[in-house]
Amino acid sequence: MPGRSRVRGGVDVSDGSCENYKSRSKPSITGLHPEQAFLTSAMSGRDLKNFLFLHRSDTTDKGQVFTRILSGNQSNKYRLVDYDAVRALIADRRRAGEEKLGKVQQIAQRSRAGKEHNLQKQHKMVWHKEQLRLTTARRQAQIELDSMTSPLTSDLPACTQFFQECEAYSAMLSADTGDFKAATVDPMWDLREDLLYWLQEHAEVISQGEGEELREEHQEVRSQVESVKTQQTVLLERLQEEQSRLEAELNLPYLQNLLHSGEKLQETGIPQAVADLECPDRKLKESVLQEFLHIDSRYQERLQELEHANKETIRSSTGGWKPDDHWVFQVLLEQYPHDLPHRRQLYLDRLRKHLPRKTRAALVSHEAWYSAYRLYHDQVRSIQHSWTRDRAELMGKARATFAAVCTAHEQAMEAKIKHQEQEEICAALREQLHYWQEIKREQMAIEAAIKARMREEEEERRQMEEEKEKKRRAKDHKRLVEFYEEKQKARAVAAEADRRRMEELHKLMAEQAEHDKERVKYREEQIEKKTQQKREAQERQEEEERQKERRLEALRQMVEPHVEVDPVRMMGDTTKRFGNGGMRQCCSTGHKIRIRNLRHPKPGWVLVQKKTSTSRSHCFICTGLQTNRLHLTTGYVLNRH
Structure with a gap:
């Protein structure tokens, strides 16, 4: 990357600046003494064995450099690595990475929060509709109860005492509730208000943390609060026991029978009303009565087949869950209508929040069981409805047939001459009965085919949903695989880039070593040249000194007097x-x-x-x-x- 600098054993290698690097004439790690190279590699934390054998400088130069460094005279050819700057750069990069990671996490958190908020809004809409429905149902039930009790107290004196007892019992329950609230709930609120007042009154002293009297008073308050909590715990345990006892009483068999006594049971066998009907034709009556038994056996076989097919489903009424958990599951599932978009996602999310102990797999399994359980009961109700309808139709047909036979028999008895006509009527009626039986059999076969087709459609729908789920999971798995493949490719590209960069660095270091050799050779030539120039200059200077000495000697010879000793001339004037x-x-x-x-x-x-x-x-x-x-x-x- 442009502008990024990397340090290799005390040498600054910058991308895109090799010529400037050569022009600055920075030495490599190979120009150091072995001990200094070892210290530099140990300080930089890098393995420089590959660089130590690229170039060997002269022993004299290494000794001079090592001696100068030990004496404290650093060379301008070398510079120390600023590890603080490198660490600061690493810290900045790490901090930038952490900031970006934090931003990604914040975005993911906001996304999850937005999704959760959207789900909460949809749950709120469903809760609001359910609340309106329950409120309306409660008001309607109260209105029906009031409308049922008010006329009874006025119009039926026999029930007056019963409803008066009910009103007295209701008043007693209200009074007990008020006494219980005054004895348990109101003291708790009074204690809360007293504690708030005590905290506000001693807020300044509490903030300072001083006062032995306040500490003692605080201990007394805590002991009172602990005592109240203990009493409240005992009270709640007693109420829980009473609730369990009442629920056990309500679940007694005879109470359950009383509660379900209003349900209509399926009639079987020959109806007594049809058996008591008069019919002159005994065979016709027996065939009609036998038809009731035939219908019962046919529908009972269908119920047995259905029960055998769903034996595992109806083994337990709660699907292996606790009754409370199953009741919560059933209530929450019924709150979300079938035409609601994303219904399954919503009620599964709601179930996970209300039943945190259950896993998603357990919820999905119980959902499948509950669907099969409801389908079984729907089919049972449909069969029972068809059974009751066929028996009612057969009863009506039997009454009409018996009435017609009686009328015909009376007419035959009145006029024997019409006996043949009566026989024809009976034959026609038998044919009509057989025709009706065939029609009913065909109708029942068609209904059975419709039910089978509905079961097949339901099974196909379930299989389609499973296929969709499998495709979605396969698609998610494929996305994950593609993501990991892209990640591996990115890593491979990065590794290839690093490998190329290392090759470039090795090449640069080799070029640098060659350049150092050329520089050393050039420096030796320059030193030799300067030494030769100094020698020649010294020789020229010596020659000039000799010439100067010769000239001075000549001058001395010229100015030196050459006269004979003549005292008289010496004492006299010169010429x-x-x-x-x-x-x-x-x-x-x-x-x-x-x-x-x-x-x-x-x-x-x-x-x-x-x-x-x-x-x-x-x-x-x-x-x-x-x-x-x-x-x-x-x-x-x-x-x-």
């Missing part, structure tokens, strides 16, 4: 004293100098008068002019005049 005044002239340039005090023990001054052109020469006069001042070995000083 040139009054002639040219001690002037001497250069043979090549024409410069003239005046020499004074040659025999003076101290250095004298040589005054130069320039009377010709400034052409250069190698005489001592011109040399003095060029250097502005020349101190000779003889002690003379040459100044420009």
Whole structure:
């Protein structure tokens, strides 16, 4: 990535900046002493064995670098790795990753909260409708009860005492409820108000945490609260026992029989009303009565077949659950109408909240059992309804047939001449009866086929739902597999990118090592060249010194006096004293100098008068002019005049 810097053993490697890196002439880890390379690799936490064998610098250079580093003189060719900056960069990247992960988690949490809020809204709508339905049903039941009791108390004196006793018992229950509330509930509210008042009164002292008296008073309050809680627990246990006892009494068999005595039972056998009917034709009556038994046997066989087919379903009335849990399941399932969108998702979510001990698999299993259980009872009710209807129709037909036979028999008895007609009527009636029997049999067969087709449709619907569920799960599984495959591909791409990057880094390090070799060779050539230049400059300087010495020697020879010892002449005046005044002239340039005090023990001054052109020469006069001042070995000083 552009702009990202990686550190490898003390060398900063930046992507896209190799030339700048070479121009900065930064050394690699291979130029360090072995001990220093080991320390650097240990500090960086990386294995640098592969880099230590790429390049070996000169032992003298390594010793110099190691000696300089140990003495505290760091080289400008090397720089220390700023591990604090690297750690700060890592911390920033980690913090950014954690922030992004937190944002993703917040988005997921908001999504779950929105989904839960949507479900709560739909549950609320269902609860509201159920509340309205129950409220309406309660009011209607109360109205029916009032309308039933009020006329009885006024119109039926025999029931007056019973309803008066009921009203007295209801008043007694209301009084007991009020006494119970005054003895248990009201003291709890009074205690709550007293505790709130006590907390408000001592709020400042409680916040400061001071006061031994307050601590003692607090202990007394706590003991009172614990005592009240104990009494309340005992009271609730007693009420629970009383509730269990009342429920057991209500579940007694004779009470259940009284409660279900109003239900209409299925009649079987020959009805007594039909058996008491008069029929002149005994065979006709026996055949009609036998038809009742035939209908009963046919429907009983159907019920037995249905019971045998659903033997596992009807083994338990609660599906293996506790009665309370099954009652909650049944009530919640009935609250959601069949035309409600996403009905199954809603009531399963509601069941999971009301029955947290049950798993989703248990709920789905109980749902399937309950559907089969309801289907069984619906089929039983349908069979019983058809059974009752057929018996009622047969009874009506028997009465009509017997009445017709009686009428015909009376007519035959009255007029024997119509006996043949009576026989024909009986035969016709028998044919009609047989025809009706065939029609009924065909109708029952059609109904059985319809029921079988309904069962097949229900089974197909269930199988379709199972197939849809399997397809949805397979689709989810396929998505998960694709997601993991994409993740593996992304990891493979990242690994390939890292491998390519490592190859590039190895290549860069190899190029750097080659570049270091060239630089070392170039530096050696430069040092050799500079050494040769210094040697040549030193030789030139020595040659100039020798030439200068020769010139000075020549100058000394020129200015050194060569006279014989002549005391008289030495004490007298010189020849040139009054002639040219001690002037001497250069043979090549024409410069003239005046020499004074040659025999003076101290250095004298040589005054130069320039009377010709400034052409250069190698005489001592011109040399003095060029250097502005020349101190000779003889002690003379040459100044420009």
